[in-house]
Amino acid sequence: xxxxxxxxxxxxxxxxxxxxxxxxxxxxxxxxxxxxxxxxxxxxxxxxxxxxxxxxxxxxxxxxxxxxxxxxxxxxxxxxxxxxxxxxxxxxxxxxxxxxxxxxxxxxxxxxxxxxxxxxxxxxxxxxxxxxxxxxxxxxxxxxxxxxxxxxxxxxxxxxxxxxxxxxxxxxxxxxxxxxxxxxxxxxxxxxxxxxxx
Numbered sequence: 001x002x003x004x005x006x007x008x009x010x011x012x013x014x015x016x017x018x019x020x021x022x023x024x025x026x027x028x029x030x031x032x033x034x035x036x037x038x039x040x041x042x043x044x045x046x047x048x049x050x051x052x053x054x055x056x057x058x059x060x061x062x063x064x065x066x067x068x069x070x071x072x073x074x075x076x077x078x079x080x081x082x083x084x085x086x087x088x089x090x091x092x093x094x095x096x097x098x099x100x101x102x103x104x105x106x107x108x109x110x111x112x113x114x115x116x117x118x119x120x121x122x123x124x125x126x127x128x129x130x131x132x133x134x135x136x137x138x139x140x141x142x143x144x145x146x147x148x149x150x151x152x153x154x155x156x157x158x159x160x161x162x163x164x165x166x167x168x169x170x171x172x173x174x175x176x177x178x179x180x181x182x183x184x185x186x187x188x189x190x191x192x193x194x195x196x197x198x
């Protein structure tokens with residue numbers, strides 16, 4: 001029998017800012033990404049999913065859920081080797097499948113092409129691409145957003161999605177999918193995340 005984990009209410013979560021690249025292990029409380037309350041139904045048996053930003057947060061939860069649903073899973077990550085290995089271990093333990101982890105940068109088209117090729121070489125196909133990798137850095141004032149930060153945000157959050165889709169398209173067939181995640185900040189805006197909201 002599954003029981004609901006005790007999760008703190010938002011007013012009990014301490015304000016925190018972690019240095020980039022932050023580790024999910026350092027978050028207080030840690031995100032509930034183990035999906036211990038989820039009941040799979042074999043919806044993705046036979047599918048091969050590739051999730052960018054799959055080392056932590058939403059990407060990790062997607063990787064675990066897809067494996068629980070029967071998919072073969074690969075994740076792409078940029079910097080945090082420990083988080084990537086944690087995701088790999090959790091996918092194997094919870095989903096019963098191995099998880100291919102690939103380190104690279106969605107801002108580099110060659111990295112995207114090479115990663116897609118590794119997935120296809122390993123699993124024989126690609127049927128689901130989840131573009132989830134994102135970069136966000138808060139700044140209290142607009143003028144504090146550096147040119148480098150603006151460039152990195154757009155190159156990760158926009159160019160990266162395009163690059164991955166372009167690299168994956170030759171391998172996708174009718175019925176396969178590309179899922180692009182986005183933040184509500186893009187619809188509502190947020191003063192300290194102007195570049196990210198763009």
